[in-house]
Amino acid sequence: MxxxxxxxxxxxxxxxxxxxxxxxxxxxxxxxxxxxxxxxxxxxEIWTPEVRVVTPGKTVGDAPSDAIVLFNGKNLDQWVSQKDITKPAAWNIIDNDYMEVKPGSGGIQTKMKFGDIQLHLEWSAPDVVENQGQGRGNSGVFFQNRYELQVLDNYNNRTYSNGQAGSIYKDVAPLVNPLKSPLEWNVYDVIYTAVRYKADGRVDSPARITVLLNGVLVQNNTTIAGLTNYIGLHMYPDAHGDDVIALQDHNNKTQFRNIWVRKL
Structure with a gap:
């Protein structure tokens, strides 16, 4: 052709x-x-803006240079009582090392409010093992004063999966259970992304959380469904912004130490 x-x-x-x-x-x-x-x-190649320098802690778990230290074992100056926020936190400080829940005194909360954060927190169940299920070493870490990461002694202690340590309480169970014995310290390292709302008050993007427990991933960019209620479905409340971090008094002498955050 x-x-x-x-x-x-x-x-x-x-x-x-x-x-x-x-x-x-x-x-x-x-x-x-x-x-x-x-x-x-x-x-x-991207040259500007230049990456900000942060000095890491001397050892693993130490606060980096840009962290806000919420508790270093010396005092509870960064905390107030949840029963009456005009009063200081009533929990006990032991051996200039850790704080211990004072059962019946109520939870405590930070004076500062936070949104997106990196949180480091170490906790231990009471040295003397008492009760079982939800009655052993129960406490919780609340982000924006509403969304609970469970604290519980689940070392050889079975309970409902979305209520054990590492769970988003009554919402999402942890991937695994890497808990240590009550005589040892557990470590939470958390990346928390706060909920965002639209101008009309509807949720734009829900809160999300990544949690390492003792260096093991237990929540992988998990979406939080809403308020972590004990009873009922989990839904988001009316629009809110940054809020306090709270630690729960659940009538157990749970212990906490070395708490610091970085705003993201």
Whole structure:
């Protein structure tokens, strides 16, 4: 079959266009002569803004230089009583090392309010094992004063899965149970992303949480369904912003130490 010179020229142009498109899309083996612009290394380098320097702690678990230390074993100056926020936190400080829940005194909460954070917190069940199920070393860490990460002695202690340590209480069970014995310290390292609301008060994006318990991932960017109620479905409340971190008094002498946060 014979083609006219005009048709041959059109075929040639179409072929060059196809090669150019292929090169732009990153297809391999594209002839360099049809590339619209050669790439250079500096074209994909980002120099500004410069990454801020943060000095890490001397050992694992120590607060980095930009952290807000909420408890270092010395005092409860960063905390107040949840029963009466005009009064200081009533929990006991033991050996200038850790605080212990004072059963019946009520929970405690931070003076400062937070949204997105990185949280480090160490906790231990009471040294003397008493009761079982939800009655052993029960407490909780509340983000934005509403959404609970469960604290519980689940070392050889079975309970409902979405109520054990590492769970988003009555919402999402932990992936695994890496808990230590009551005579040892457990460590939470948490990345918490606060709930966002639309201008009309509806939820724009729910709260999310990633939790490592003793260095083991137990919540992987988990979506929190809403208020972590003991009874009833979990739904989000009316629109709210940053709020306090709270620790629960559940009538157990649960212990806490080395608590710090970084605002994200």
């Amino acid at each position: 014979k083609y006219s010179s005009q048709f041959k020229a059109l075929l040639t142009l179409c072929g060059l266009g196809a090669f150019t498109l292929a090169n732009a899309q990153g297809y391999p083996n594209t002839p360099p002569e049809v590339s619209p612009m050669p790439m250079k290394p500096e074209m994909t």
